[in-house]
Amino acid sequence: MPYPKNAHFGLLLALFIGCLGNSWAQTLNAPTPADNPNLPGNSPWSAACASASFNEYFMDFSWSTPLVNSNNEFILELSDATGDFSSATELAKVSDDNLDLAVSFSFAVPNTVRGSGYKFRVRSTSPAITGPETAAFNVYFMDFTSSILISEDASGVIPPGGELQICDGNAVTIGAHNVPNADTYTYRWTRSGTVLAETGPSITVSQTGMYMVEIDYGPVCSGSANTLSNSITVTNGSTIGIAINPPANTALCSGETQVLEANVSGQGLSYTWKKDGTTVAGPTVDAHTYTVDASNTGFAGDYTVEISGAGACREESAAVTITNTGDFDISLNQGTQLSLLPGDSVNLGVTTTAASPTYQWYRNNIIITGATNANFDATQAGDYFVRVGTSGGACASATKDSEVMTVSLPASFDITIAYNGNFTNCVSSDATLEISLIEAVDGSGTPSDVTSQMQSQFSYQWQKDGVNVAGATNATHTVSDAADNGDYRVVATLDSFTPQSNTLGVALGSGQTLTITATSTVLCEGGDAITLSTDTALGGKTFGWFRDGTQVDASSPNYSPTEPGTYTLRITEDSCTVDSNEVVITNFDDSQVTLDSDTNVVILEGSSQTVTASGADSYAWFNSANEQISNGPSVTLSLEGDYRMVATSGSCTVTRNLTVSFRDTFGIPNVITANGDGLNDQWILPNSYANDPDVTVIIYNHLGDEVLNQNDYQNDWPSSSTAFPKQNMVFYYTIKNTTETLKKGTITVIR
Known part of the structure; x- marks a missing residue:
């Protein structure tokens, strides 16, 4: 019979063949720069020159139907500086405008972006579509927008008149000294207006000319950044041959002085005097002498002089070494x-x-x-x-x-004792105590360590719990019997001094091992009680039973747990505690007893099926007459009826019921006669699909509307009250379980 032709036929096809789809989809266009409505004028941007004081840009975007889904988001993305979107940066997102075909984005330039090859695109999330890329744009975040200051070697000292000399084919280095993180930028250097190839924060030059630099923020943004530097003019100069005249004395005694004199003077030059490479005087015009004063600490060292000035090369003399002859340690x-x-x-x-x-x-x-x-x-x-x-x-x-x-002279003595070697309370079998520190305390309360000098000068008496220990008069004392556990100190005597030490507790371990056992480790309702016990005699001892670290009993030598948990026994004796092993008690989990088949077993008449149980200690199988038919983990079933399996785990039991039925040999009918004559009035399914809670039966009418959606189908459709307005009506059915569709087809109802 052909499928009905109506507006819902696509739904029916989707249900049965699952392949209905749109023949066309949304089209996303490339975004375009837009005017900033918060600024005067009306002109889209052509380059994004952002800074801390301004960073707000807009882009327009359009797309075509069909409509996107209600949960869709439009996302504006930025490429890297080469136009690559493999690690795209999300600039903006619109999630509340899925009906307009024109969308506006507002975005800020990330502070890590600098380059002229950045591209933009828009993608949607539902459906997932990526739109075309834009052309490349200049996009720069200009985080430095001040005038650069340049100086020789980026030292921060701008030369007088902004002029440096180079001499004898040498070179001079000029660098920016006021740009934070200077190495992270690209620079544009010029010499007398000519752009140079160097792009770093400093430049080494050997040609004369006027040098300037600015940060390269691209052909559009650089000018608005206003980073153009001061100028430094490099000229050719002449060397003078600066030197320090040989001094009369280079080996000075304390209090002596020596004047150092440059061999050039009276030319208006600036002099900088240095000791061991560090400036100690200048630069000062015409200061061609420097006095070394041996009264000053650390005067000895290597002295040089550097000169600079108009028409003269900057040059530094050879060093003159001044020594401290009178110095000693x-x-x-x-x-x-x-x-x-x-x-x-x-x-x-x-x-x-x-x-x-x-x-x-x-x-x-x-x-x-x-x-x-x-x-x-x-x-x-x-x-x-x-x-x-x-x-x-x-x-x-x-x-x-x-x-x-x-x-x-000591006002008193303090004595400190300590354990000699490794000692652990209630674990170690012996403990040696020794004098670890003797301090002499002066009248102001300041202590001095005099252990090595004074230990042999004192006499000693050890005490346990404040009572003298007979014969314990040495600098050390050993305790080796748990019966002698207690608090120990020593009293020392020297002349009128009788200092008492600190107190140390000694608790020797008994070496006892405490073991507990359980009659079972599984709790179950109606099962036998569990008993925890130990072979250690507990009479006269302090003890306690613990569950998960909390004491639950302190009176009974045996304990019967009623809750799951980790159980231990603790004995306290001679100020020490001994903990037993752990016993873990759990609630019985009947889900651990499983069958390798469903509880509804369907077999062909004349055949059999073996069902196997697992997860218990023993098993018993019974038929509907309560006759035991197996006492092993498996049973073979060949007759219809109800069966029962009883599994035993310790004192716990679990029951599982099974029903065996014969598989029907007839197929799924595609025609029924709902005329009330008692013959073929209802749609009867084989046992493989009926009366099974894991199987769902769905029936649709010719309009695609559900007329039945039922688990555990009882072979009762249609009911006697169901009306069929037409002759020979066609219905469609789907039979499926939780993981797959089992059957599909049609039902023709004749009345």
Whole structure:
């Protein structure tokens, strides 16, 4: 029978052959520059010259029907500087104007864009269509829009009169010194109006002329950026041959001076004096001399002079080396903070590089009579230093003072004890305690480390929990029995000093292993109770059962969990805790028991099918008479009827019901006679498709309207109340499951 010809026929074809489509689609045009409505005048832009003070541009875009989808977005995109869109930049998006065939975009130029080859295009998202590209545009974000300042070597010092000299075939380097991140730009250098090939932030020149530079923002935007620099005129000059006249003395003693003099003077030149390459004077006109003063710290070094001026080449002299003949070093043989015990002495000493040194010791800035050696034994508290002189060499009168060494009588002592080696509470089997630090504390509360000097001078008594430990009188003490766990300290004695140390706790581990077991690890409703227990005797001990780290019981040696979780047992003994292994209890998941077939089994009469279960410990299969027909994981079924499988996992059981029916041998009817005579009045499907909740039956009338959409079809269409206004009406059906279409066809209803 031919398909009906009407306005809905396309829908029917789409349902059954799935291939209806449009013969034409939307056309997107290339965007065009548009006038900025926020500015006076009415002219589209031809180049985008953006900056921090202005960055607003518009583009118009048009397209043709059919209409795009309601969720469509039009996106304006920008290429890279070569016109490539493989990594396009999204400039603007319009998502609320899908009915107008003309769209306007407003966009800002990204601050990383600089070039003359940028292109634009528009693409839609629903449907996904990419429009044509525009021609190339000059698009620049001009983030530097000030006048460039140039100077020699980009030093920031613009030469007087803006003039530099080059001499004897040499060259001079000119560079921009006020442009941040100067290397990120392209530059346009000119010499007397002629554009040069160099494009970097600096240029090395050997030709005379007037040099200027600006940032190259392309042929359109460069002028509006106003970056044109100051000018520097390079001229030819002559070398003078600058030098420093040989000084009378280059080896100075402390307090001496030496005048350095340039060999050229009186020509109005500027002089810059340098020491070790760093300017120390100038540039100053006619300052052809410089005085080196040996009274100044660090005066020794290499001195040069540089000259510059009109008609003269900038040149620098060879270096003259000035040395400090009277300089020498003094090193202390000990620290600067020392403690002195009553009745004792402390040796102070220095080492020096002075030639034929002399020594004089001072205490509190007063000379110590007779203390003229490199070492001195101090028996009094005070501030000590030694003045070292030279009795030979070129600077016989030079002297130098050492660092100050402070000798203090302690007001008290502090003693600190620590564990010797690695010690872990409740794990280690022994612990050795030792004196780790002895500090002498002066009257101002300042401590000094005197451990190496004083440890052997004290006598010691170790205490546990404030009580003396018999025989524990050494500088170290070892605890090796858990029965001796406690808090330890030491009391030290020296003359009238009896400092007490800090306290350290010692808790030795018992080495005990705690193990718990469970009668089962799976909880199920109606199943046997689970019992957690241990072989360790818990009588008289502090203990607790924990679920997921939270204590749930502290009284019973055995515990019956009623919730899933991770269970442990903890014993506390001698201030230490011992944790057991973990036992994980889970709820029984009956979904883990599965069948390898549907619960509705359809077979051909005279054949059989084997059904296999998995996920449990044991299985029992029963027929409708409750007779056991298998006790293994599989059963072979050949008769129609209802069956039951009971799976057991531990004390948990799961039941699965199956129905076996014979497969119908008739096909899907395409004609029914809905005349109420009881014969072929309804559309009867084979068992493969009927009475199955996973199968959907859909019936359409000749207009493409659904008249039935039903899962678990019961072979009951049409109902007795369904009216058919015409003879021999044709309906269309689709039968499908969750993943595919199983059958399609027509039904002719005759009445």
